[in-house]
Structure formats: structure tokens, C-alpha cells
Amino acid sequence: MRTVPFLLFPALIILAGCSDDQGTGESAPEPVDPLVAGLVFPDDPGQTYAAVCAVCHGPKGEGNRQLLAPSIAGLPAWFIELQLSQFREGHRGAHPDDLHGRQMRQVALLLDEAATHAVALQIEAMEKIPTVWTGEKPAPPLVRARRIYANQCMSCHRFNGTGERVFRSAPLIGLPDWYLAGQLKKYRAGWRGTQPADHYGAKMVAVSSRLSDQDIEEMAAYLAALAAGDDPRPEMD
Structure with a gap:
């Protein structure tokens, strides 16, 4: 070898x-x-x-x-x-x-x-590592983040966070909370999704532009709850 x-x-x-x-x-x-x-x-x-x-x-x-x-x-x-x-x-x-x-x-x-x-x-083929909350503080309340997910994320990333190949939407429940938060901030800052041909990334730029730092922290915590089986569908408008 x-x-x-x-x-x-x-x-x-x-x-x-x-x-x-x-x-x-x-x-x-x-x-x-x-x-x-x-x-x-x-x-x-x-x-x-x-x-x-x-x-x-x-x-x-x-x-x-x-x-x-x-x-x-x-x-x-x-x-x-x-x-x-x-x-x-x-x-x-x-x-x-x-x-x-x-x-x-x-x-x-x-x-x-x-x-x-x-x-x-x-x-x-590797064993998946589920998303968990790793913040130094206890996880923030999830009510608002659950509603955001149901109405702004679920249509592409699906109700269980497994993603959708047709939409090129990421599976969220096998990625770390800190990484997910970091990527939302990259979209918001224009580090991702701003290349002319990246049409799917442009959608993420639009969504993340409406999120504050607190929103992003709560979303990261919610995605850990989603990985544990939370169901956002009752929060759909």
C-alpha cells in the first residue's frame, strides 16, 4: 500500500x-x-x-x-x-x-x-451522526423557529429535514448545529448563493436575509429538535 x-x-x-x-x-x-x-x-x-x-x-x-x-x-x-x-x-x-x-x-x-x-x-455508507444542540447555553425556545421552518424551509427541505434531491435542498438532520448556523450566516453575508448561475443558492440568500443572529441560533437549535423527531407541520400557515 x-x-x-x-x-x-x-x-x-x-x-x-x-x-x-x-x-x-x-x-x-x-x-x-x-x-x-x-x-x-x-x-x-x-x-x-x-x-x-x-x-x-x-x-x-x-x-x-x-x-x-x-x-x-x-x-x-x-x-x-x-x-x-x-x-x-x-x-x-x-x-x-x-x-x-x-x-x-x-x-x-x-x-x-x-x-x-x-x-x-x-x-x-458511514453511520450517520444526528444533529444535536451543542451550544454553551441551554437550547433557546423553539416555538418561533418551528414556525419559521414550517413556512420558509419545509417546502424544500421537507417536514423531516431529509432534504430533496429534485430541489437540490440539503439534508439538514445529519449536519452539526454550528455548521448549519454558519452556512446561514454565509448566505446572509453573500459568501454563498450569489454566483450568477447558482439559482438554488439565491433562494437561500433570500431566506437568510430575513434572519437575525437570534433567529439563526434558534433555527440551529430547532434543527436538532427536528433530528430528534419534532414535527413542524402543525405550524404551517
Whole structure:
């Protein structure tokens, strides 16, 4: 088996993620370091995951909050493929202030469609980690967030938060609360969903623009409750 320079990979990705396009906002693919590219194994998706993904997301897809890397275990393959495609195409990770998104874009540029599909199936087969509330304070009241979810989120993300492939809407109940809150803030700030061809992201920009920081905190707490079986449907207008 080929030896993987495990500690070398994060440093290269961080350097690549910091490369700038001189502030032009262009989303053209950035150069990929050939040393990093050598960590992809076309015939062994498990080894590709171990070398490329596990560095941040963990060997079991459990994530690492210190690296702002979400748990991804058990997420559907179509969703993983979609996100990697969005990173490759510059719909994600193109904003100059989005350092972690730019790092992920470098990873996505390593993988062709076949490698992406194989790694996505590897991730889908992992045991899912349900969303839980990890805030330092007790979870805030959920009444208002439940109503927001029922009337602004449920039509795309479904009543149980499992997402919908047709709408390209994310499964929410297998992602960490802190990550979900962070992504809402990225949409609100224009770091995501503002690329001209990202029509689905534009919908999220519109929704998140109406949310305050308190709303986002309550939504993150509610999504943990949703993962535990809460039903928002009675709150529909």
C-alpha cells in the first residue's frame, strides 16, 4: 500500500486555499498542487477518502469543529456529489473571505466525476451522526423557529429535514448545529448563493436575509429538535 504523507496534506490545502485572484471575484479554477493531486487513488475510494477527506472530516466522517469541518457521515451520495460539483464550478468557495470554502474548493478540484462518485458512496455508507444542540447555553425556545421552518424551509427541505434531491435542498438532520448556523450566516453575508448561475443558492440568500443572529441560533437549535423527531407541520400557515 502506498504511504500517504498525512501531515503534509493540510498544509498544502491551506496554502492553496489562501491563493487569491487579486480581488477580481472571478471563479476560474485555481491551480492544484501536484503533490496533493498524488493523494487521489482512482481504484481505491477508501484510500482516497482517508488521504484527502479524513484529514479534516475524520476517519468515520465525524467532523472536527476546531477545523470547522462538519460531520458528513451518512449524508446521501447525491448531496456529496452536488456540493463537490458546486465547489469545482465556483458556486461555493469563490468568495475571497471564505477561507474554509476556498480550501474545500481545492479538494474538489482534485476529484474528477468518477472519483467524486466513489468517495460519495463511501461517505453515504458511514453511520450517520444526528444533529444535536451543542451550544454553551441551554437550547433557546423553539416555538418561533418551528414556525419559521414550517413556512420558509419545509417546502424544500421537507417536514423531516431529509432534504430533496429534485430541489437540490440539503439534508439538514445529519449536519452539526454550528455548521448549519454558519452556512446561514454565509448566505446572509453573500459568501454563498450569489454566483450568477447558482439559482438554488439565491433562494437561500433570500431566506437568510430575513434572519437575525437570534433567529439563526434558534433555527440551529430547532434543527436538532427536528433530528430528534419534532414535527413542524402543525405550524404551517
